[in-house]
Amino acid sequence: MGQPPTTLRDIAKSLGTSIGTVHRALHDNPGVSPATKAKVLQMARSLGYRPNLAARYLSSRKTLRISVNTLQGTTSFWDEVRTGIREEAASILLENVEIEFRTCARLGEGEEAALEAAIREKVDGIIIFPSRPETLRSSIKRASRARIPVVCVATDAANSGRLGIVAVDTLASGSIAADLMGRFLNGKNGSVAITVFEMAITEHAEKYTAFDSTLKAFYPNLRVLKPVEDHDLEKEAYRKCRKLFEEHPDLAGIYVTTEASIPVLQAARDADLLDRLTVITTDLFPDLVPHIRSGAVVATIYQRPRAQGQMALRMLHEFLAEGARRSHQVSLAPHLVMRGNLDFFLRRQSEESSRERGPVVREAMHDLTEDLA
Amino acid sequence: MGQPPTTLRDIAKSLGTSIGTVHRALHDNPGVSPATKAKVLQMARSLGYRPNLAARYLSSRKTLRISVNTLQGTTSFWDEVRTGIREEAASILLENVEIEFRTCARLGEGEEAALEAAIREKVDGIIIFPSRPETLRSSIKRASRARIPVVCVATDAANSGRLGIVAVDTLASGSIAADLMGRFLNGKNGSVAITVFEMAITEHAEKYTAFDSTLKAFYPNLRVLKPVEDHDLEKEAYRKCRKLFEEHPDLAGIYVTTEASIPVLQAARDADLLDRLTVITTDLFPDLVPHIRSGAVVATIYQRPRAQGQMALRMLHEFLAEGARRSHQVSLAPHLVMRGNLDFFLRRQSEESSRERGPVVREAMHDLTEDLA
DNA sequence: GGAAGTTTCGTTAACGTTTACGGTTCCGGA
DNA sequence: TCCGGAACCGTAAACGTTAACGAAACTTCC
Numbered sequence: 131m132g133q134p135p136t137t138l139r140d141i142a143k144s145l146g147t148s149i150g151t152v153h154r155a156l157h158d159n160p161g162v163s164p165a166t167k168a169k170v171l172q173m174a175r176s177l178g179y180r181p182n183l184a185a186r187y188l189s190s191r192k193t194l195r196i197s198v199n200t201l202q203g204t205t206s207f208w209d210e211v212r213t214g215i216r217e218e219a220a221s222i223l224l225e226n227v228e229i230e231f232r233t234c235a236r237l238g239e240g241e242e243a244a245l246e247a248a249i250r251e252k253v254d255g256i257i258i259f260p261s262r263p264e265t266l267r268s269s270i271k272r273a274s275r276a277r278i279p280v281v282c283v284a285t286d287a288a289n290s291g292r293l294g295i296v297a298v299d300t301l302a303s304g305s306i307a308a309d310l311m312g313r314f315l316n317g318k319n320g321s322v323a324i325t326v327f328e329m330a331i332t333e334h335a336e337k338y339t340a341f342d343s344t345l346k347a348f349y350p351n352l353r354v355l356k357p358v359e360d361h362d363l364e365k366e367a368y369r370k371c372r373k374l375f376e377e378h379p380d381l382a383g384i385y386v387t388t389e390a391s392i393p394v395l396q397a398a399r400d401a402d403l404l405d406r407l408t409v410i411t412t413d414l415f416p417d418l419v420p421h422i423r424s425g426a427v428v429a430t431i432y433q434r435p436r437a438q439g440q441m442a443l444r445m446l447h448e449f450l451a452e453g454a455r456r457s458h459q460v461s462l463a464p465h466l467v468m469r470g471n472l473d474f475f476l477r478r479q480s481e482e483s484s485r486e487r488g489p490v491v492r493e494a495m496h497d498l499t500e501d502l503a
Numbered sequence: 504m505g506q507p508p509t510t511l512r513d514i515a516k517s518l519g520t521s522i523g524t525v526h527r528a529l530h531d532n533p534g535v536s537p538a539t540k541a542k543v544l545q546m547a548r549s550l551g552y553r554p555n556l557a558a559r560y561l562s563s564r565k566t567l568r569i570s571v572n573t574l575q576g577t578t579s580f581w582d583e584v585r586t587g588i589r590e591e592a593a594s595i596l597l598e599n600v601e602i603e604f605r606t607c608a609r610l611g612e613g614e615e616a617a618l619e620a621a622i623r624e625k626v627d628g629i630i631i632f633p634s635r636p637e638t639l640r641s642s643i644k645r646a647s648r649a650r651i652p653v654v655c656v657a658t659d660a661a662n663s664g665r666l667g668i669v670a671v672d673t674l675a676s677g678s679i680a681a682d683l684m685g686r687f688l689n690g691k692n693g694s695v696a697i698t699v700f701e702m703a704i705t706e707h708a709e710k711y712t713a714f715d716s717t718l719k720a721f722y723p724n725l726r727v728l729k730p731v732e733d734h735d736l737e738k739e740a741y742r743k744c745r746k747l748f749e750e751h752p753d754l755a756g757i758y759v760t761t762e763a764s765i766p767v768l769q770a771a772r773d774a775d776l777l778d779r780l781t782v783i784t785t786d787l788f789p790d791l792v793p794h795i796r797s798g799a800v801v802a803t804i805y806q807r808p809r810a811q812g813q814m815a816l817r818m819l820h821e822f823l824a825e826g827a828r829r830s831h832q833v834s835l836a837p838h839l840v841m842r843g844n845l846d847f848f849l850r851r852q853s854e855e856s857s858r859e860r861g862p863v864v865r866e867a868m869h870d871l872t873e874d875l876a
Numbered sequence: 877g878g879a880a881g882t883t884t885c886g887t888t889a890a891c892g893t894t895t896a897c898g899g900t901t902c903c904g905g906a
Numbered sequence: 907t908c909c910g911g912a913a914c915c916g917t918a919a920a921c922g923t924t925a926a927c928g929a930a931a932c933t934t935c936c
Binding site: 520524527539558560563 | 887
């Protein structure tokens with residue numbers, strides 16, 4: 131058990147060639163004939179060669195530059211995602227990661243330009259939130275062709291050649307929301323509503339489907355209404371909900387899958403049915419806290435932004451370090467926050483990643499409102 | 504931004520001494536006078552020296568031996584914990600971890616002997632489940648004195664000098680169970696029971712307290728009974744529950760915090776009140792699945808054994824690698840499993856950590872029934 | 877006062893990889 | 907024939923740390 135791992139020298143010796151040639155062959159650098167290259171590759175495989183990352187890093191002293199393209203926000207989902215990324219970067223033993231944040235001020239504004247900027251500056255990897263997957267697909271493809279791996283967070287960009295995706299499992303989210311809704315309503319009849327960002331986004335459609343089918347399967351006396359699309363716009367959410375409440379006097383519950391839960395609550399209050407409505411929301415932000423505490427929101431599905439950030443960086447770093455991905459798809463289980471355990475989550479959010487280690491990860495901020503002038 | 508980090512040579516040069524002396528001083532190896540040692544330490548601090556782990560590992564080629572002392576079990580909590588540890592060990596870039604499993608067949612049997620064995624063989628670190636903290640306290644103290652860091656999983660061993668503890672947050676668990684129980688019972692009156700392993704174990708007492716106080720705070724019409732102690736023994740759980748059901752005909756729900764939920768369900772069935780009882784359990788194992796599917800168990804609090812294992816190994820490895828701990832206490836948020844999202848968790852349990860990378864982590868099994876003959 | 881031992885410290889060869897540079901060959905063109 | 911330049915390959919010096927080997931200087935003891 132445990133003979134010493136094979137090194138470049140081993141390969142060279144058993145081939146009667148030199149370390150330099152082996153190295154060039156393995157990295158397909160120029161200056162090696164196709165014949166010897168094939169022999170080297172063959173021998174490396176048969177000896178089970180795996181590079182020693184410590185030696186590699188020590189020798190080259192290259193740092194991996196990673197661009198993180200997300201939305202602006204304070205004490206919000208994306209701040210937490212970034213914190214998770216920072217934490218994970220700080221916990222990398224080989225301190226060879228450098229993070230560049232490219233933050234967009236508003237949904238869909240300048241996302242493509244930011245991504246192009248990252249590609250142009252030849253970063254080694256990209257973590258991105260593709261709020262509108264279609265508009266970014268071609269840029270992500272371009273990154274892949276430039277051999278820059280791209281990891282999506284929260285929303286997937288299908289058929290774009292991205293390396294992987296980290297998100298909360300939509301099925302688990304929608305189903306648990308449905309199951310809770312059914313239990314909370316406890317045999318009542320009536321209709322149940324659900325708001326989504328937009329049904330064209332796969333994730334949101336899936337959440338709806340999961341919610342709908344779970345409710346149908348276990349609570350047949352509840353009826354799921356056509357989804358309300360709010361596009362994360364407060365006014366749109368409010369307006370559509372007021373309309374919804376008027377049209378469906380038998381409404382018993384509503385599941386808000388977007389961050390626009392405040393206007394929904396406001397609409398319910400203004401329609402005077404806040405206490406008759408079972409409300410399940412998504413995520414956890416300061417404005418929502420009092421509503422959970424008061425019981426107006428019975429539960430919220432927390433999408434664990436910090437964990438998403440951590441996993442995204444991990445996936446990217448593993449790929450960059452080892453050249454092979456272990457998984458392309460990380461589906462996190464959402465957390466359930468209610469009155470009882472609310473404080474636990476608030477406490478943990480406020481713990482700002484007690485960084486005793488000093489600034490081991492070099493960071494750069496790119497304010498895109500300037501960059502794109 | 505980002506001048507090159509200071510090295511041993513830097514320290515040596517600015518002190519007019521040699522690299523060897525600096526090294527000896529920083530590791531308090533023998534052969535360096537107290538005076539120069541002080542100077543070196545001083546200079547290292549003022550230059551902000553931080554060792555280059557890549558170089559260290561490359562040079563010494565030492566592997567860290569970690570003993571994992573847990574309970575036996577197949578498709579059980581502890582199997583998942585071990586899987587988590589393995590996964591995390593495999594994802595360490597410097598492949599310098601070697602894991603030795605010392606598995607005890609039964610609760611409390613041979614735990615101390617296994618721990619002593621690990622200490623005797625001078626492992627570099629220990630992950631342990633102290634099922635009976637008091638009986639292990641002195642052994643853990645001995646390990647700490649031998650400079651072997653010990654990380655506890657699932658149950659803490661207080662005042663033992665252990666490096667840290669990884670567990671599910673007891674407050675979050677008890678509170679969410681109470682909150683769900685209250686919502687599910689939806690205004691009903693009656694009493695609610697809770698079973699624990701033993702109130703002497705801090706974690707279990709805390710879960711009870713959290714359950715009790717949350718229920719009192721939000722659902723005052725429910726009354727929490729005195730906790731049932733089952734010591735994870737099937738017969739004891741069954742017997743005590745039958746008695747409980749007889750004595751409290753108004754029992755509306757029960758929260759099982761141990762793994763002994765099957766006998767509780769059996770007792771409820773035999774007492775013919777399975778369908779009148781709201782049952783919330785703990786963890787997720789094959790025998791429990793049909794009961795969740797049938798609705799007999801409305802929800803189970805999943806303690807995320809895999810995540811516990813991962814975090815434990817991470818904590819230990821970070822300490823061994825860097826000599827400083829970032830956190831001593833990791834409190835995980837439990838997951839909530841219901842009918843709706845059950846399949847998601849089962850699928851993820853069965854994914855056996857698709858290991859493409861081959862056996863990079865050398866493992867050793869220590870069957871203690873042999874070792875202790 | 878010198879042999880023998882101790883304490884303190886400097887030197888150097890690893891570890892496995894990257895990278896720059898210096899050699900070979902071999903071929904076409906003068 | 908000789909030169910210029912590819913194309914291919916070997917060599918050796920880094921990278922920062924560890925660990926082993928000695929070389930001093932200083933003690934102790936006969």
